[in-house]
Amino acid sequence: MNKVLILGGTGRIGSSVAQDLIAHTDAEIIITGRNSANGTALGSQLGSQVKFLAIDLDEEDSLKNAIASSNLVIHCAGPFHYRDAKVLKSCIEQGVNYLDVSDHRSFTRKVLDCKPEAEAAGVTAIVNTGIFPGISNSMVREGVEQLDEAERIHLSYVVAGSGGAGVTVMRTTFLGLRREFESWINGKWEMVKPYSDREMIQFPAPYGRTGVYWFDMPETFTLPDTFPVKTVITKFGTVPDFYNYLTWSVAHWWPASWLRNSAVIEFLAHVSHRMTDFTDKLSGVGVAIRSEVTGSKDGQPASYCSTLVHKNTSVAAACGTGSLAQLMLDGKLNKPGVWVVEQALPTDLFEQTMESRGIQINRSWLKP
Structure with missing residues (x-):
């Protein structure tokens, strides 16, 4: 066995x-x-x-x-x-x-x-x-395979509340705010500030138009290593939306030295988790992914989009x-x-x- x-x-x-x-x-x-x-x-x-x-x-x-x-x-x-x-x-x-x-x-x-x-x-x-990374990567692969030539990958994720993952997802979010990261944009590596450049993305119900932000994910470098594309964008957001504004303020207003302190990360993670204990009852703990691969097919510009919604992020x-x-x-x-x-x-x-x-x-x- x-x-x-x-x-x-x-x-x-x-x-x-x-x-x-x-x-x-x-x-x-x-x-x-x-x-x-x-x-x-x-x-x-x-x-x-x-x-x-x-x-x-x-x-x-x-x-x-x-x-x-x-x-x-x-x-x-x-x-x-x-x-x-x-x-x-x-x-x-x-x-x-x-x-x-x-x-x-x-x-x-x-x-x-x-x-x-x-x-x-x-x-x-x-x-x-x-789920992301993971299922999201396979959604991208499928999109790339549908095109004759892929040029741009745009991955967006949204998680409701805690995502059903407990305090761990909170730690991961705040740890991701510690420093700028490299992203593959227009054929070259550029430094991007985490939780910047808010973009409104249309996700399937029940999320609809939701704000997402640059976030440091492994896909940012594994996808351009796997596929010959010019740009890879990875953006993440949460619902309710006020969590996005709280996270944005931590990323942009708090001193970098605070975010490098493990005690501060633990404080933020546990405070956030206590907040989601309440809001999860209203928002749920689901996840949505949107993958858009842009390039060409049969000599014409083309974009292939795939979306996924699940009611429990952990599951x-x-x-x-x-x-x-x-x-x-x-x-x-x-x-x-x-x-x-x-x-x-x-x-x-x-x-x-x-x-x-x-x-x-x-x-x-x-x-x-």
């Missing part, structure tokens, strides 16, 4: 991934965390397919032993701003396949550097596998990760090396796994 180890499996995202695997595979699932009481209770709640193992990622011997007894490791222990590539390196040493839900460029660069070692070991490792992220895990466990996705989703997942398999999970992606051609 396949055995899947989910690091950070007692968190919102990790436990959602476990539930996806329960629904779509017969694998034995080991969820890990540091709190034995909470982990054991969650394991019992999820059912007989799931067991709990207490692990601290700093305990390298315990971590290596757990990895060695697994067929697949799924790294859900964020925020990934603070993580290094040691989990992936241990998987490569043990010959175990790997997925993660990482969402920060510094971590992504660290794990991508392990590509030669993973390829030599025959290990398939896919990173950034949640949607688990669908992205769980679908890849299912394909790897079934032997349908075997690509030794370290890859981002748009490089590893063929569009036909992406469409099949999304359909099996009831995720509807709407597609349309836009008038030039």
Whole structure:
């Protein structure tokens, strides 16, 4: 029987991934965390397919032993701003396949550097596998494939309240405000200030026209590395809209030294989470993605747009990760090396796994 180890499996995202695997595979699932009481209770709640193992990622011997007894490791222990590539390196040493839900460029660069070692070991490792990045990358790939030549990618995301992901999504948001980042614009790298250049994007119901802002995502550099385009834009926003203004004020008015202080980030994350405990009841915890790829088809300007809406951000992220895990466990996705989703997942398999999970992606051609 396949055995899947989910690091950070007692968190919102990790436990959602476990539930996806329960629904779509017969694998034995080991969820890990540091709190034995909470982990054991969650394991019992999820059912007989799931067991709990207490692990601290700093305990390298315990971590290596757990990895060695697994067929697949799924790294859900964020925020990934603070993580290094040691989990992936241990998987490569043990010959175990790997997925993660990482969402920060510094971590992504660290794990991508392990590509030669993973390829030599025959290990398939896919990173950034949640909802955004993750499903969003596959939506872009599909758009690029529809065109004869792609020139511009515009990705927009909106999350309602906490997104159902607890305090982690708040940490990730504020950590993303720390410094300017490089973006691929008109064929060259330019520095962009986070949460700048508000743009109103038309998302499907229930979101409608919603404000989004520049945000540092791994897609900002992985997409131009994968596809020969001139521009890649990644923008993010939240609802209710007043959260956008609060985040904008932190990004533009607070001293940079404050945002580099981990205590300040924790304060902001927990205050925001307490606020969303109230507003989530009104806004929900859903997510929407809009991917627009512009270029040419049959010698004419063309734009291909795809959109996705899901009522729970954490569950949607688990669908992205769980679908890849299912394909790897079934032997349908075997690509030794370290890859981002748009490089590893063929569009036909992406469409099949999304359909099996009831995720509807709407597609349309836009008038030039």
